[in-house]
Amino acid sequence: xxxxxxxMLLGIGSGIAALATGPLPSPExxxxxxxxxxxxxxxxxxxxxxRRRK
Amino acid sequence: MLGALFSIELLAxxxxxxxxxxxxxxxxSGVIGTWGAxxxxxxxxxxxxxxxxxxxxxxxxLQIAARDAAESGVNGRFLAAHAVSILGFGVLxxxxxxxxxxxxxxxxxxxxxxxxxxxxxxxxGFALIQPSFWLRIxxxxxxxxxxxxxxxxxxxxxxxxxxxxxxxxxxxTFRLTRLLVSPFIPDLIVNPATMVIGSRRFLxxxxxxxxxxxxxxxxxxxxxxxxxxxxxxxxxxxALVLLPAxxxxxxxxxxxxxxxxxxxxxxxxxxxxxxxxxxQAGWIVFNxxxxxxxxxxxxxxxxxxxxxxxxxxxxFENPTAPWLxxxxxxxxxxxxxxxxxxxxxxxxxxxxxxxxxxxxxxxAVYKRRNAGFDxxxxxxxxxxxxxxxxxxxxxxxxxxxxxxxxxxxxxxxTPFARNAWLTFRVLSAAITVPVAEELAFRGFLYRRLLSxxxxxxxxxxxxxxxWVAILVSSVIFGSLHGSRWFAGAVAGALYSxxxxxxxxxxxxxxxxxxxxxxxxxxxxxxxxxxLW
Numbered sequence: 001x002x003x004x005x006x007x008m009l010l011g012i013g014s015g016i017a018a019l020a021t022g023p024l025p026s027p028e029x030x031x032x033x034x035x036x037x038x039x040x041x042x043x044x045x046x047x048x049x050x051r052r053r054k
Numbered sequence: 055m056l057g058a059l060f061s062i063e064l065l066a067x068x069x070x071x072x073x074x075x076x077x078x079x080x081x082x083s084g085v086i087g088t089w090g091a092x093x094x095x096x097x098x099x100x101x102x103x104x105x106x107x108x109x110x111x112x113x114x115x116l117q118i119a120a121r122d123a124a125e126s127g128v129n130g131r132f133l134a135a136h137a138v139s140i141l142g143f144g145v146l147x148x149x150x151x152x153x154x155x156x157x158x159x160x161x162x163x164x165x166x167x168x169x170x171x172x173x174x175x176x177x178x179g180f181a182l183i184q185p186s187f188w189l190r191i192x193x194x195x196x197x198x199x200x201x202x203x204x205x206x207x208x209x210x211x212x213x214x215x216x217x218x219x220x221x222x223x224x225x226x227t228f229r230l231t232r233l234l235v236s237p238f239i240p241d242l243i244v245n246p247a248t249m250v251i252g253s254r255r256f257l258x259x260x261x262x263x264x265x266x267x268x269x270x271x272x273x274x275x276x277x278x279x280x281x282x283x284x285x286x287x288x289x290x291x292x293a294l295v296l297l298p299a300x301x302x303x304x305x306x307x308x309x310x311x312x313x314x315x316x317x318x319x320x321x322x323x324x325x326x327x328x329x330x331x332x333x334q335a336g337w338i339v340f341n342x343x344x345x346x347x348x349x350x351x352x353x354x355x356x357x358x359x360x361x362x363x364x365x366x367x368x369x370f371e372n373p374t375a376p377w378l379x380x381x382x383x384x385x386x387x388x389x390x391x392x393x394x395x396x397x398x399x400x401x402x403x404x405x406x407x408x409x410x411x412x413x414x415x416x417x418a419v420y421k422r423r424n425a426g427f428d429x430x431x432x433x434x435x436x437x438x439x440x441x442x443x444x445x446x447x448x449x450x451x452x453x454x455x456x457x458x459x460x461x462x463x464x465x466x467x468t469p470f471a472r473n474a475w476l477t478f479r480v481l482s483a484a485i486t487v488p489v490a491e492e493l494a495f496r497g498f499l500y501r502r503l504l505s506x507x508x509x510x511x512x513x514x515x516x517x518x519x520x521w522v523a524i525l526v527s528s529v530i531f532g533s534l535h536g537s538r539w540f541a542g543a544v545a546g547a548l549y550s551x552x553x554x555x556x557x558x559x560x561x562x563x564x565x566x567x568x569x570x571x572x573x574x575x576x577x578x579x580x581x582x583x584x585l586w
Contacts (some may be wrong), residue, residue, distance in 0.1 A: 023305055036389065037337035037389070038339060040386060041341045042496070043381060044382055045378060050378075051374075053371075054369045
């Protein structure tokens with residue numbers, strides 16, 4: 001399991017690297033806000049899906 | 055640890071080498087310059103496709119292979135071969151990218167460089183998982199590697215050719231924007247040749263990148279991922295209709311966004327239009343459509359595998375909300391305040407009030423020590439907070455230096471406005487942000503990484519060490535700190551250690567609050583404004 005996570009981490013690192021090679025101007029989707037925007041979406045989805053029957 | 059090491063190697067290589075140097079050169083060097091970035095993207099995409107679908111469809115086989123590989127340990131010989139290959143790769147790269155005199159030598163070095171790179175990747179992979187296990191994974195996953203390879207080729211071709219769609223899509227966006235704006239601006243200035251539209255007061259040019267296709271791509275990526283992961287909750291093929299629906303909606307709303315931008319600018323708020331609104335509106339639209347997508351996929355009976363029930367008859371609880379909502383509300387308030395302000399975030403206090411309101415709302419829950427909310431603190435938290443502050447300042451020298459003066463809008467404001475803004479900024483940094491972030495990252499995410507039922511991981515049990523949970527939660531925490539992501543990850547790891555010592559969320563909050571308070575003192579007393 002740890003090795004799978006290590007490979008996933010490698011994939012994430014590779015993803016960062018791949019993105020770093022070809023930055024594109026993106027006025028429609030501002031890359032500077034990607035972290036907070038996706039954190040907001042993920043947080044909201046986790047809260048919504050955390051609802052359960054008593 | 056090896057995964058992290060390989061990632062750092064790859065990132066360092068990518069930041070060091072610039073393919074643009076080789077573009078236009080003859081022979082193999084020129085081929086690398088033109089296609090190097092695409093080859094790297096293809097490798098990444100292949101890994102993502104293969105691992106995602108192998109995990110979804112062949113999980114038992116993958117788990118068995120992973121268990122066998124874990125028992126075998128790291129192969130030292132392959133690790134040494136990887137190190138030698140990386141060294142050779144680095145030396146050859148400095149020759150290749152430094153410029154070589156003649157074509158035969160250049161081609162030879164380029165070929166050796168490629169071989170060294172491939173050898174480094176292969177040996178790195180074999181050091182983690184031995185060749186026989188890779189073969190077993192390939193055997194157990196059938197033709198998946200071929201499907202993944204085909205998907206990568208298709209994705210690269212589609213991604214490249216989609217750029218040719220930009221002008222066409224921008225034309226549609228231009229006409230839609232014109233349609234939306236014309237009722238509000240009688241003397242509308244329209245120039246289809248230059249894609250310029252607006253009023254005498256405020257004109258915008260709809261660039262190809264603004265065509266709406268970025269949002270479409272993001273929406274399709276989100277939608278496909280969601281449907282793949284929650285496929286058991288969806289009804290197929292009906293649920294697939296959500297993909298074109300979401301893509302169409304985000305494309306149309308891009309025109310609404312540009313129309314709103316023009317109207318805001320025309321109304322005299324050029325700074326807001328070009329500043330906050332321009333950068334945030336796209337994300338607000340995406341988040342709203344994504345939430346609508348998930349709601350439809352999970353609730354609409356035609357699309358979802360849901361049993362009809364009387365919602366009034368059932369009562370619900372949400373154990374996640376007290377841990378995450380303060381952080382979510384700060385992010386939402388930040389997005390709103392960014393959108394409504396121009397070059398300076400005057401509405402920052404919104405974040406403070408949003409956090410306070412949420413914390414007050416869950417006040418009764420936070421008093422339950424048996425639910426994990428232990429707010430007691432001792433000396434250890436603040437002490438580690440000081441260490442995190444020193445690390446933060448020490449690592450800051452590696453980040454490009456920022457302004458050492460107070461932002462101009464704040465300096466020019468009235469003393470009352472300036473002091474009021476600074477008061478809320480400091481209160482947020484020292485109180486609400488540490489509470490919200492520690493609840494979210496150490497209280498929730500750390501335990502969620504250990505178990506899907508995060509409540510089952512009690513804080514006493516939390517004292518058990520998990521490097522993976524510390525690493526992943528800290529890296530995600532760090533990624534929200536922009537260019538200071540590494541310092542953020544280090545601070546996050548330190549706060550995790552504080553929590554692990556006694557299993558008290560209060561200790562982690564005290565550590566985080568100490569760091570942030572010291573940063574605030576550094577900013578205000580020594581004018582290191584770039585730290586904010």
